[in-house]
Structure formats: structure tokens, C-alpha cells
Amino acid sequence: xxxxxxxxxxxxxxxxxxxxxxxxxxxxxxxxxxxxxxxxxxxxxxxxxxxxxxxxxxxxxxxxxxxxxxxxxxxxxxxxxxxxxxxxxxxxxxxxxxxxxxxxxxxxxxxxxxxxxxxxxxxxxxxxxxxxxxxxxxxxxxxxxxxxxxxxxxxxxxxxxxxxxxxxxxxxxxxxxxxxxxxxxxxxxxxxxxxxxxxxxxxxxxxxxxxxxxxxxxxxxxxxxxxxxxxxxxxxxxxxxxxxxxxxxxxxxxxxxxxxxxxxxxxxxxxxxxxxxxxxxxxxxxxxxxxxxxxxxxxxxxxxxxxxxxxxxxxxxxxxxxxxxxxxxxxxxxxxxxxxxxxxxxxxxxxxxxxxxxxxxxxxxxxxxxxxxxxxxxxxxxxxxxxxxxxxxxxxxxxxxxxxxxxxxxxxxxxxxxxxxxxxxxxxxxxxxxxxxxxxxxxxxxx
Numbered sequence: 001x002x003x004x005x006x007x008x009x010x011x012x013x014x015x016x017x018x019x020x021x022x023x024x025x026x027x028x029x030x031x032x033x034x035x036x037x038x039x040x041x042x043x044x045x046x047x048x049x050x051x052x053x054x055x056x057x058x059x060x061x062x063x064x065x066x067x068x069x070x071x072x073x074x075x076x077x078x079x080x081x082x083x084x085x086x087x088x089x090x091x092x093x094x095x096x097x098x099x100x101x102x103x104x105x106x107x108x109x110x111x112x113x114x115x116x117x118x119x120x121x122x123x124x125x126x127x128x129x130x131x132x133x134x135x136x137x138x139x140x141x142x143x144x145x146x147x148x149x150x151x152x153x154x155x156x157x158x159x160x161x162x163x164x165x166x167x168x169x170x171x172x173x174x175x176x177x178x179x180x181x182x183x184x185x186x187x188x189x190x191x192x193x194x195x196x197x198x199x200x201x202x203x204x205x206x207x208x209x210x211x212x213x214x215x216x217x218x219x220x221x222x223x224x225x226x227x228x229x230x231x232x233x234x235x236x237x238x239x240x241x242x243x244x245x246x247x248x249x250x251x252x253x254x255x256x257x258x259x260x261x262x263x264x265x266x267x268x269x270x271x272x273x274x275x276x277x278x279x280x281x282x283x284x285x286x287x288x289x290x291x292x293x294x295x296x297x298x299x300x301x302x303x304x305x306x307x308x309x310x311x312x313x314x315x316x317x318x319x320x321x322x323x324x325x326x327x328x329x330x331x332x333x334x335x336x337x338x339x340x341x342x343x344x345x346x347x348x349x350x351x352x353x354x355x356x357x358x359x360x361x362x363x364x365x366x367x368x369x370x371x372x373x374x375x376x377x378x379x380x381x382x383x384x385x386x387x388x389x390x391x392x393x394x395x396x397x398x399x400x401x402x403x404x405x406x407x408x409x410x411x412x413x414x415x416x417x418x419x420x421x422x423x424x425x426x427x428x429x430x431x432x433x434x435x436x437x438x439x440x441x442x443x444x445x446x447x
Contacts, residue, residue: 043222059209105141
């Protein structure tokens, strides 16, 4: 292989033997020898290369061969045909609990799993505090893993592969199990790992593949259906799921509501149905992962209504205010407070900061003073899932500033139900209309 190629898959195929009865395996070897199995071809003629530093997504329906391909790459299965060549250490997070002994404690499984991945006892001892901190499962680390929830399994397994100094990471749908905060911690690690390492990422979430990967491979019935740019391949895969092709058509003209009538005209109907976008807001947690020089500290974050009352529950489309309280440790000449809302994969959905509003009239804050920032906006309509708000305070300008305090997941909230049909977020519509041909065609002139 070229020194730049860390994974080469050449004409790989995998065929499994399927027996109707368990003892047919034995009878097949006894005279008179007779074929007693049906051949199932899981993969056929798979070829591709991955270069150092690339992140490649693998997508496809259940049963398309994604997990089989990853197991072949990791060496837990042997190909029936073809050749796989790898360069460097591979760390894999495959099906839940793979590589763990359920009778061992979490700590014992860390040593077992890390040793399988090539670390010495001394290296594991050195990495153990960081592994346990990343997993964050507390006293359960000394309990048998058979007592763990699926989320705890993933926390410990991901923590191990994140600290074994791997060259290639192989991840199979693992991030779909953990909670939102841990998923975002994993995504931050993966984005940092992308700077030097190679990632193979399997997911049914096309948005995650598009966001994380440069290239994607679409598997269909054990063969490569398409291979190329992650966005283009994901779009083709989604089109196949719905059995449709892209079509363009002229949009009918509609009469738009006045700007101040921003409220979605369907909201009354939606809010009276089981599709109401109920958003549960959790309290500010100052102990979440953060960084900064410490010249100012974020001490409180909450959402409120127009009367200033804290909101623990919001309906998508409602007006709310994000309130941020900051304590100045040192004088701030031009403080900037900002936020952005992220989904469970850490994708930034929307956000803003205070710089432009106060660029021509900076607010000087002395040491020991308290600064309040408020952002008023209609809460977008959110698909079902977990979300979080990152908050930051800096001093300077948009392009030249000192980051004093940044909290990754200051406030977490959950959308329980939604009328959003597609996309990362929904917004209230000014108008939606369906018109017949007669409504958009000019009437014929009369004599």
C-alpha cells in the first residue's frame, strides 16, 4: 500500500452458510458427504481505499452488509474472497458489549479491552484515570458490566477506544445509544481525532454522515451502490428510501402575511393535537465541560417568558428569552456574550451573540460586577430528540477576542413530540397554500 493509504479493501466478499438444523453442520462431514446448507452472500466484490486523516461514512439499510464489512476490516471475521490491508492500530466500537466479559467489572474490562487493542499493563495504568473520567460512570466501574445499562456499556467502551492511541477508529451505530451530553462529548473527541486519525463511521443518520464525513459508501444488498462525496451519496440514499427522484416545478404565487403576523396559522390546530412541539427544559449545570481564561465566569443560564418567569416547559413557536448571568473576575472592555443551540450530534442549529448590537457603544464592566445578557426569539419547531445550549463570554471583537468562559452544554432540553416532517429544525410559516390550476392561471378575456 501507499504510505498515505491506511486501509485497502480489494474485491472482498463474504458468504455465510445457513443450516436449517444445528446438527446438519456435523452430518455434512459424515459420509456420504452431502451439501446441507444454503449460501448467503452478505458482501460481494467490495473495493475501496481510505487515506490517512479521512473520515468515511458507511450507510445502507439493515441487512445491507455494513456491520459485516466492519467486522472484516477489524479482523473478527475472515473474508471468503478478496484481500484487506490495514496500516496502524485499529480500535473498534461494534455491536453493544463486544469485547466485554459480562462477569468482569468495568475496571477489569478496561484492562481486558485495552490489552486486546495492544496496550501494555503500564500503558493502561497510565491511561486509566483519563478513561474513567471520560466514561463518567462513577462507582459502577467496580460492578459487573452485566448490570450495566446500554448507555453505560457505550460510555465505557468509547472511553477505552478514545485512549488507546489508535490510528483508525471504527464506529458502528454506537452513538445512537448514549444520552445527548455523552454523544456530544464523543462528537467533540471525534472532531479532534479527525485532525490526525482515520475514522470509519456507520450510521443510519444521514445528517450525521454528511456533517462528520468527507466521503461515504452506500451499501445495497451487499454491494457498493454509490461511493463519493458524503452529501451526494447521502442524498441518493435518502431518495432510494422514499422511492422518488428529484423534480423541479414552478412554485405558485401566494399572498404573504404581513411581517408582524409571524405566528404559524396552523399552530392553534397543532397545539390542540398530539403533534404539539413540547420542549422540556432542564436546569443550568455549571459543572459541565468548559474552558476559558477565567476573566469572567458564567453563573446562571435559563429561559424565561416575557414576564421574566423561568420556563421549564416551552411549546415550539413560542416567544422565549435566553438569560445569561456573568460575573466579571477582571475588567472587561468590550464583553461579548453568545450562544448556539446544538442537536445530539453537536451540529449547530442556530445562535447569536451580542457583539453587533453593542459594537459602537461597548459596555465597560469592572471587576466584580455582574453582566446580564438576554436573547429574545421564537423557539423553533424541533424534531423529537435531545438538544443543548452552549454559552460563552469573551472580551474583544468578532475576529480578535479572549475567550474567558465557554460551557459546552450549559442547558439541556428535550423535544418530546413534533410536527416537523423533515430538516434539522422547523420554523413557523407565514403562509402555506394549495391552489388549483384555475387559481393561478389568468382568466381569458371576454368580448
